[in-house]
Amino acid sequence: MHKRDHNWEDDFHHEGDGYTMVVRKPGAHRILIPAGYNFVDVYLGRSMTNYKIAGVETLSPNTPPSTYVFLPANGEREIHAVRSGWSVQMIFGTDDLTQMLQSIFEMRDTKPSAWTAHAIHHAEDASMVGIAQAIAGVWRKRLALPDRDQLDAAARLLVMRLAYNLTVVAHVNLRAKNQNASRFQAVLDHIAQNLPDRMSLDELASIANLSPYHFARVFRDTMGHSPHQYIKLQRVAVAKQMLKRSDEPIAAIAYDCGFSSQSHMTDVFKKTLGVTPGILRKNRE
Incomplete structure (x- = not known):
């Protein structure tokens, strides 16, 4: 033994x-x-x-x-x-x-x-x-x-x-994650309502009443993405829905969702989704 x-x-x-x-x-x-x-x-x-x-x-x-x-x-x-x-x-x-x-x-x-x-x-x-x-x-x-x-x-x-x-x-x-998520709800609402606009880290941090450094760290821990990455993914998600549900020109959708140009949106789509906006629209049901 x-x-x-x-x-x-x-x-x-x-x-x-x-x-x-x-x-x-x-x-x-x-x-x-x-x-x-x-x-x-x-x-x-x-x-x-x-x-x-x-x-x-x-x-x-x-x-x-x-x-x-x-x-x-x-x-x-x-x-x-x-x-x-x-x-x-x-x-x-x-x-x-x-x-x-x-x-x-x-x-x-x-x-x-x-x-x-x-x-x-x-x-x-x-x-x-x-x-x-x-x-x-x-x-x-x-x-x-x-x-x-x-x-x-x-x-x-x-x-x-x-x-x-x-x-x-x-x-x-x-518990800390849930508390942070509640604190960040105002930030998430602000992002959703202002996707076409440029949003700085300082601006978002002030909404959460945190320093930019602390905000960036806690946001990543809570949401799983940096503020910049999260905004980009939200823009992609909204643009994807608009491409499927409307006949608005792709360039107009790009500007409405905060991309600097249609080519910019195309580059982001290819890196994020693996397809271009044009192909996505063409294959919509």
């Missing part, structure tokens, strides 16, 4: 049902994560850690105590890490986290990737550290090792706490 890691002779290694748990001593680690498995790394005390995944450094050093890192399931990964403190790491299947999110938090049809904003979720959590300390403490002090049932329970608690943290992050992000 328990064995030492073949690569690190002082490490504690346990393979449970659907998960693998390892207690790592300080030092250099090479960690292999199979495709389709999640990875959580709980730091016990301060660590100096650099993750390198496929040769790319993904996390800065000077990690504070009571911290964990979560990598959602993806393709096979090889991680090289160097740290000054002990840690507890666990690899577990995606189904476990999905079921936890669904059954405990009643989040139906939810995939873990939908609840993580980044490839790496990095946060402090004293509860997860407490669970990890209970596992690592008996190994470090050479006390009686926990049995399989105890380790299974600890693994489930770690996944439960992780699911809770991801849910909180998701709800906070969703």
Whole structure:
């Protein structure tokens, strides 16, 4: 049931049902994560850690105590890490986290990737550290090792706490997005009502009562496009409908929708839709 890691002779290694748990001593680690498995790394005390995944450094050093890192399931990964403190790491299947999110938090049809904003979720959590300390403490002090049932329970608690943290992050992000969307409604209305006109970033930011820099960043996070891209897509959408529903000259539609010329609209259509306005009109039903 328990064995030492073949690569690190002082490490504690346990393979449970659907998960693998390892207690790592300080030092250099090479960690292999199979495709389709999640990875959580709980730091016990301060660590100096650099993750390198496929040769790319993904996390800065000077990690504070009571911290964990979560990598959602993806393709096979090889991680090289160097740290000054002990840690507890666990690899577990995606189904476990999905079921936890669904059954405990009643989040139906939810995939873990939908609840993580980044490839790496990095946060402090004293509860997860407490669970990890209970596992690592008996190994470090050479006390009686926990049995399989105890380790299974600890693994489930770690996944439960992780699911809770991801849910909180998701709800906070969703609430902020909804608040921003409400704030931006006046901006969206202004854009819709003034498509033929030139609209500057300063003008739109003033409607949202934000600085231009902050407005541009939050608008992109909320709408998925920069203000400039959003205006362009709205112009394309309106022009597309006009081409299908009216016989107005294409040049007139271009000016009505805010394009500088018919050729300008043609270039934008080709880049955005892959067809010209003329072809779109010709193929209308």
